[in-house]
Amino acid sequence: MKKLLILLVLLSHFTGSYAQTTLTFKPLRYDEDYSFLKDDTSKRWLETIKYTALSTSKSTYLSLGGEVRYQYFYVRNEDWGESPTDTDGYVLTRYLAHMDIHAGKHIRTFLQLQSSLANGKVSTSPVDENPLDLHQAFIDVNLYPTQKDKLIFRLGRQELSYGSQRLISVREGPNNRQAFDGLKAIYTHKQAKLDIFYSHYVAAKKGILDDRFNPDTKLWGAYIVKNNTGFLPQIDLYYLGLWKKEATFDEGQGQELRHSVGGRLWGNRGNWTYDAEGVYQFGDFNSHPISAWTASLNTNYKVDKIRYKPEIGLKTELISGDKAYEDEKLNTFNPLFPKGAYFGLAALIGPANLFDLHPYLKLELHKKLSWDIDYDVFWRYSRNDGLYAVNMTLLYSGKNINSTFIGQQLSTDLEYTPTDFLYFRTEFTWFHTGQFLTQAGAGKDILFTAFTAQLTF
Template sequence: MDDQTTGFPANDQTTSQSARCLASPSTRSHQGAWGIFNRGDGSAAGFGPVKMYGTEPWAEDWSALRDPCNRKDPLDALKHIALNDSGAIWLSFSGETRLRNWFDSRPDFGAYRNNDSGRFTIRNLYGADLHLGSHVRLFGQIVNGDAAGWDGFGYGPTYRKGIDLQQAFVEFTGRAWGAQNGFIFGRQEFLDAPAYMLSNRQTPNLPISWDGFRAYSIWPRIRVDAFDFVQTNDTHLGPQDFKDTENYDNRLYGVDVTLAPPDFKAFGGKGWSFLDLFYIGYKLSGHPAAVSTITATAAGSTTRNNFGVRWHGMAGPVEFSFGGIYQGGVFHYADSEQTRNVNAFAINTSLAYRFHCTSWRPSLGIQTDAYSGGGANRKTGSLGTYIEPFGPNTNYIDTTTYLTGSNLVGVAPFFDFSPLSIMKLELKYPFYWRENTNDAVYSYFLSGRYEFPRSLRGGFIGMAPQASMTLQIGRHLTWAQYVARFMTSRAVDRAGGSSSTYYQSNFIFRF
């Protein structure tokens, strides 16, 4: 008697399984069921970029591995472990170990020290994702990190960490009103903002996380996300285990709406795009909220209201992104009742042409950024200095991390190509100016202004030719290297700054 489902003899299980596996598709991308929002790197869905592995492991969908035919890697056995007969309850494990080392010849233009410095860090992120049916999941992730080096500097609690809880949340999902809906409550990482505004903080070793909730709804061409968080307090002294709590002084909240306009044709190819409309609010106190003064900084607290728009996508061989943010709000001085209004902005664009029909598939483009400054050297009037306090993608603005997105204009031609299928090379040549010459130069690492020994005159800061290489060594190992020479302007040199050579290497294992 033949099996009515397969058409193969019922007692020939080996033959049946083999034939079924040959017919079964191989799942190579593990994006969620977000439809059109999975285009590009998948970040338009609101959970960060997702390909084989995502920035956030809980944003990956490994449900296809329920079928053994889709398991192509030895570690796939850890990505889907059925816990009941029906497979409705299942567990997925994830992990990342990253080894990173730096070299700086004159860190932060010599403002921090004038000696060559080498630093080394290691971090581990390991998590478990428990699915209780199709509507409830529990995710937990632990973290630890350490740091060493010669003539190192700047190591703080976010570099050295005992074992602690990086993420721990419950998510409820379901369909209603024609949309896929979700509610996530607990400690989590958040990436539903442009990379030039918010990331999960890669440079200080330990990613930033948040405590609170987010609720989302995703229709075929509309996505809505609302959130309200307080920052996880991961700055306690000493590598003590499970000491992270909540930092109610720093908050992140807002709403993001993403629209997927109709597809179009352009430059002889297919075009598609996303339009992001968002409001993101910050509440800050302590060092991240301090404002520049004539000689140093003034302590206080601030509320920043960011109203932004971004249009990005592909038009045939052209990749584009155009974004603008207006940042309003208020600053409260710590030593008085005095307040000042905030009136700042950021404009970020990127335009590139991909030569699809050419060997190595090169891309040639230009990136421009403008972050407002002004008003910081007064005690009254509006503050015009834009701030981005929650760890922007440092490779976006400045690979060396010597600069950050405050009182800054950057113009960066770039060229990338892939001489091998496992290798990507990128060359970039950014030029930097102060947006307002009456305001300071600001550092990502120092989280504030540079205090040069002498007055800084002129607007040009310098240029930083740089190169990067990413090598994908199999499915689980990545080696990424960055090298740059930051050549400071004569004005910065006269003020007491210094040019610097920078190198960074990252060896990453993930599953």
């Protein structure tokens, strides 16, 4: 807590000095472009670290940035009462620092270090604690930098994020973000963008600088985004391939080769916002065929002419599970590498073998302060499959349990963003267990509270 107090003092200095700024921080930090500061004469230190000329022509320059995030968690009955009791909670800390070097218009190198620490947590995984590692290190070759159509080749360790992050994401919620070693071609043409890539997933380890090349998990694919297609404002189409040396499902263990073909329609019309997505998967698991699928819908309506501008929405998902045990087929959907906080920061359940209804309400209490209320109800889609975590770890087998009702989750959070640099969030989640959890394990209700303070620069 002493470190947190020191951080808050530093944050107050930032807000006073840079209440107004033209800098924009993005979820993928390598997407930021500070070339507009080339002729900046303010000489303020922040603009200086964002654009430091390394040549007399200023065509070669250095940009620095980073992030500090503190999170306090308290969980009562963690893992529905299966984990050891923790009476005072724990703190997760994440540090990110990057260096972006542009050598003229054609060559660019991006390097990023990540340090994720856990203090007071009874048991940790590399997702919680990874003291120091090279998170990103890649080189870009831009073949046509001055033309409207652009073609960039990217080689090295890099973050990948696509669409709504249901299948491929940076895993922002957990303490340790995820990355891939690979080659990617990025083609941009008018109102369309196409990515083609081949990569190996970087498996996090608890040591220092030990997240090495991983031959056991491969991801490849193509993802195209088309804007302003006429009646439909935005559409995504994609193919994703996954190979894992060893995967585990309620059906068993074995080698997995899975192909995902999907599409996403998203956009807004007036006060309505919508996001619909469907995916079909096929392939081979342990010499048996795969046939799995998912369909999701997220729609909301914003009443912007009354106080607090309420936004009323509904999310729902159908995610396939295995139809039958020992039938030499696998129907369990694999979400690949989804965002960690899939159903809230508590991240209790993963998107496999699931049917959920999720109404929510958002209120804009102030321009910089919002209040969200979420209610989610979960069922197993198939009685012949288990319950999975976000990372596809099997939490409970579905064998010999007929009930499909998993439980109900009520969450609420306050988000405060005083400046572009600062972000604060406090969250409370209550999970009331259903019959499946009470039959499968300890089945205790979960109370989850969290506080987040984040500085981005």
